[in-house]
Amino acid sequence: MTNRILRWGLLSTARINRSLIPPLRASPRNRLIGVASRDPAKAEAYAREWNIERAFGSYEAMLASPDIDVVYISLPNRLHAEWTIKALRAGKHVLCEKPLATRVEDVDAIAAAAAEAGRVVAEAFMYRHHPQTLRVKSLIERGAIGEVRLARGAFTFTLTDRANVRMNADLDGGSVWDVGCYPISYARTMIGAEPVEAFGMQFVGPSGVDEAFIGTLRFGEDAYAQFDCGFRAPFRMHMEIVGSEGLIVIPRPFKPTALEAIYIGKASDQLESLTIEGPDLLYLGEVEDMANAILDGAAPRISLRDSRANVAAILALLRSAREGRPVPV
Ligand SMILES: NC(=O)c1ccc[n+]([C@@H]2O[C@H](COP(=O)([O-])OP(=O)(O)OC[C@H]3O[C@@H](n4cnc5c(N)ncnc54)[C@H](OP(=O)(O)O)[C@@H]3O)[C@@H](O)[C@H]2O)c1
Known part of the structure; x- marks a missing residue:
């Protein structure tokens, strides 16, 4: 166990984010720090609306920030694998919305990127x-x-x-x-x-x-x-x-x-x-599962093998x- 608190960033201003924001605020080992959008004005407006500290004017800017430990990927399905891999390569842990990818080869590429970066990645099947x-x-x-x-x-x-x-x-x-x-x-x-x-x-x-x-x-x-x-x-x-x-x-x-x-x-x-x-x-369970995996070294409940089979x-x-x-x- 560790007392560290994970600093999260939302990668996009998707509608589903509103399901993650309250659990991130309720979970003692997680903290919501930032939101990123392709459009800087949209990121600013979203951060104001949801009372989020940091607004990033591009996804790349969030991935480059040393202030973010975990990225929540709430993009359209086709973009999940690409941005999960980019986030892992930037040293972030990733909780990615379902489906983790839409090609089996992309799940394998995610697994390789996670292993290389030594970071946790899990698919967000909250149920x-x-x-x-x-x-x-x-x-x-x-x-x-x-x-x-x-x-x-x-x-x-x-x-x-x-x-x-x-x-x-x-x-x-x-x-x-x-x-x-x-x-x-x-x-x-x-x-x-x-x-x-x-x-x-x-x-x-x-x-x-x-x-x-x-x-x-x-x-x-x-x-x-x-x-x-x-x-x-x-x-x-x-x-x-x-x-x-x-x-x-x-x-x-x-x-x-x-x-x-x-x-x-x-x-x-x-x-x-x-x-x-x-x-x-x-959605509390999935953010706490990420904290258990990242901070305590527990296996994420949803393995990459599981996501690959789905x-x-x-x-x-x-x-x-x-x-x-x-x-x-
Ligand atoms: N687990 C659940 O209960 C649950 C529920 C709903 C949805 N989901 C999943 O969450 C993901 C997002 O769904 P959503 O309904 O929340 O999506 P949405 O409201 O349409 O948001 C998608 C976001 O992706 C960004 N984006 C980047 N490239 C885009 C493009 N080419 N076209 C449109 N948006 C683009 C946009 O953010 P910026 O403009 O800010 O960059 C947009 O706000 C999906 O994969 C879905 O399967 C999961």
Whole structure:
């Protein structure tokens, strides 16, 4: 343990930053110092609005600053790998938004840059740190539902704004990279293995990105994941984990609140609820995990190997949908 406090910088003025700012302020070993934007005036205005000490007029200026230890990358998907690598090479630790990268080779390049720089990098899948997720995983590991045979889930919401980065094919938008990544990550985590085969179907809108997607993943001989995701349905999320001897239903798997209920039983007419308490701030877990990794040398909860496998599964699903046939992962 050390008393050092990590000094954080937000790399961009993205909308998602507002989820990180309160936990950075609430976490005793982390402190928010700066924000960077491509536009100096935007950085200044953002720093004033959110009461942030330093405004950097370019991303490069933040990376060159000796006053920043950790960079939070909240750029559009296509830019994640490039700026994660630049930040690592500048000696910064990095918490990068999901997806960490949109090519497997880029995850490998990130791993090489992190090893060379001796810095920590982790993908910001906040739900993985929440007590609800840890509880579901431990129930499965204790054999509470037998062998996991199926993980089924969804993450959708309505998006019509064509100017949103999620609708931009050149920035690797699309619903699988944006929200499908969650049920895929959840299924891999709970099945505890990696998929070997993928089959996907998609609706590609005028935007040129998948605006709705239905996917199946096969894990070995006898375990499957199925999910749907997209921008063309109301906000909904859920997961169901079906084992040989029971099932667990998780109504809010990806954005759990401070008090959640999950349902577990031998059959769907025998479910009992379990109440799980979590932090008031959902994103607190990921910033504290970074402090544990950087200051105490703990392994980040989300390893690069884990992120790489998620990226590989997504790429296989997208390829399958394009080719109209199942493909190996
Ligand atoms: N974990 C979660 O719960 C969660 C939730 C939402 C989003 N996310 C992730 O966070 C990332 C950002 O999403 P968001 O919705 O917050 O994005 P956003 O509001 O559109 O912000 C993206 C930021 O990136 C910067 N940028 C740099 N190059 C850009 C370009 N060519 N086009 C547009 N913006 C550019 C801009 O900042 P400057 O102009 O200041 O440079 C912009 O403010 C995505 O990867 C998304 O998957 C995660």
